[in-house]
Amino acid sequence: MSADFIAGLIGGGTGVVVGYPMDTIKTRLQAQSIATQKYTGILDCMIKTFRHETVFGFFKGMGFPLATLAVQNAIIFGVYGNVLRKIAAWRGHDPNKTTDNLDVYIAGCAGGVAQLSIACPVELVKVRLQMQTHGRGKLAPGQTMPVYKGPVHCISSIARTEGLRGCYRGFTVMCFRDIPAFGVYFLAYDVLCKKLTLEGQKEPSVWALLLAGGLAGSLSWVSINPLDVVKSRLQSDGVKNQKYRGMWHCIVDSYRTGGIRVFFTGVTLNAVRGFPVNAVTFAVYSILLRALGGQDNVSVTM
Numbered sequence: 001m002s003a004d005f006i007a008g009l010i011g012g013g014t015g016v017v018v019g020y021p022m023d024t025i026k027t028r029l030q031a032q033s034i035a036t037q038k039y040t041g042i043l044d045c046m047i048k049t050f051r052h053e054t055v056f057g058f059f060k061g062m063g064f065p066l067a068t069l070a071v072q073n074a075i076i077f078g079v080y081g082n083v084l085r086k087i088a089a090w091r092g093h094d095p096n097k098t099t100d101n102l103d104v105y106i107a108g109c110a111g112g113v114a115q116l117s118i119a120c121p122v123e124l125v126k127v128r129l130q131m132q133t134h135g136r137g138k139l140a141p142g143q144t145m146p147v148y149k150g151p152v153h154c155i156s157s158i159a160r161t162e163g164l165r166g167c168y169r170g171f172t173v174m175c176f177r178d179i180p181a182f183g184v185y186f187l188a189y190d191v192l193c194k195k196l197t198l199e200g201q202k203e204p205s206v207w208a209l210l211l212a213g214g215l216a217g218s219l220s221w222v223s224i225n226p227l228d229v230v231k232s233r234l235q236s237d238g239v240k241n242q243k244y245r246g247m248w249h250c251i252v253d254s255y256r257t258g259g260i261r262v263f264f265t266g267v268t269l270n271a272v273r274g275f276p277v278n279a280v281t282f283a284v285y286s287i288l289l290r291a292l293g294g295q296d297n298v299s300v301t302m
Helices: 002-031 042-053 055-059 063-091 101-130 151-167 171-196 206-223 225-236 247-258 260-264 267-291
Strands: none
Touching: 002 042, 002 055, 002 063, 002 101, 002 225, 002 267, 042 055, 063 101, 063 151, 063 171, 101 151, 101 171, 101 225, 171 206, 171 225, 171 247, 206 225, 206 267, 225 247, 225 260, 225 267, 247 260
């Protein structure tokens, strides 16, 4: 059990650092509306962020996810591994043998459920800090002071002004987004690892782990992009005056002002970012799990 959590802890922390700059660009593009459009596209957002905020602008709010998402990934991978073994035992199967696709999907969904109580406030703080486009040092002409001084000030301010409910703004849409996404995530990884394992090998190579993890990440992120847009808009809303009353109001208003196209904002970034982040996360997780003596759940031993 501890091997799953330790491997997930280190693998998750590594993945956060790799993909954070692209996540910042993605969030800023998704959260802007037609009326408040500041960026015309990915390149424009990158240039303006670097010009006004230097390279530090791409890493705004990373401290909180780095400190907590590693634990979050430890929970996801730990729950996934243990639920998968429990299902195998319940079915009377040997947990060291190849698992059924349905079992992998269910275990992945369980991992998605387990991380929500931590993930929602962490995502909220991350989004709020990413949307602060202030540069370091002096303020630009006409620019006001940033609302939040850092992660701790951000979460305490939200709790004070919006209450506990405010700390979980976007929770419903994250349930719809994360639970099936983690099922797809782990299932795609498991299937791809088996396909990429050469005949005669008992376990996939490092390159197979990287490719399977990257493709699984990209696939799961692309599949949930519309809900990711809604989440970004809901969680960035409320810094001054709340525009959206909830998930359905956000969906309807976004469609009315931007059409169906708005729900695919950031899909390219999610696909591109999803590959290296999850390639590294899954590879580190699987390698460490083997080194720590845990059962690698993508083993193809018959």
